[in-house]
Amino acid sequence: MPKVTHLGRVLVPVADQDAAIAFYTEKLGFSLAADVPFGEGSRWVEVAPPGGGATIALTPPQGEYQPGRMTGIALESSDPRADHDQLKASGVDVDADILGGDGTVPLMFFFRDNNKNQLLIVQGQ
Numbered sequence: 001m002p003k004v005t006h007l008g009r010v011l012v013p014v015a016d017q018d019a020a021i022a023f024y025t026e027k028l029g030f031s032l033a034a035d036v037p038f039g040e041g042s043r044w045v046e047v048a049p050p051g052g053g054a055t056i057a058l059t060p061p062q063g064e065y066q067p068g069r070m071t072g073i074a075l076e077s078s079d080p081r082a083d084h085d086q087l088k089a090s091g092v093d094v095d096a097d098i099l100g101g102d103g104t105v106p107l108m109f110f111f112r113d114n115n116k117n118q119l120l121i122v123q124g125q
Contacts, residue, residue, distance in 0.1 A: 013059055108120055
């Protein structure tokens with residue numbers, strides 16, 4: 001069996017790494033975890049959520065891996081309603097409706113980053 005121990009990072013394609021860094025740090029409160037030269041003229045950029053866990057690698061587009069996609073990333077929050085209001089007030093593209101919260105499904109909503117990549121904020125356990 002492989003020696004996999006945990007989920008370390010997920011890759012999200014972005015058109016402009018600097019603009020994406022600004023979005024994730026200024027709008028979501030992430031920190032810049034890595035910004036180093038990579039390959040020939042490229043950069044390896046990662047941002048990390050305040051509570052730790054897997055990082056998001058902000059990668060240049062390649063082939064069919066382009067910005068504007070469903071990422072499959074679910075970010076955990078203790079207060080999705082407050083996050084929805086705050087993100088909306090700061091100009092982030094958030095869905096109008098908050099889903100769940102009926103006792104069987106946690107509160108959650110979708111939003112898009114500055115590259116139209118879709119992410120989910122979901123209430124933590």
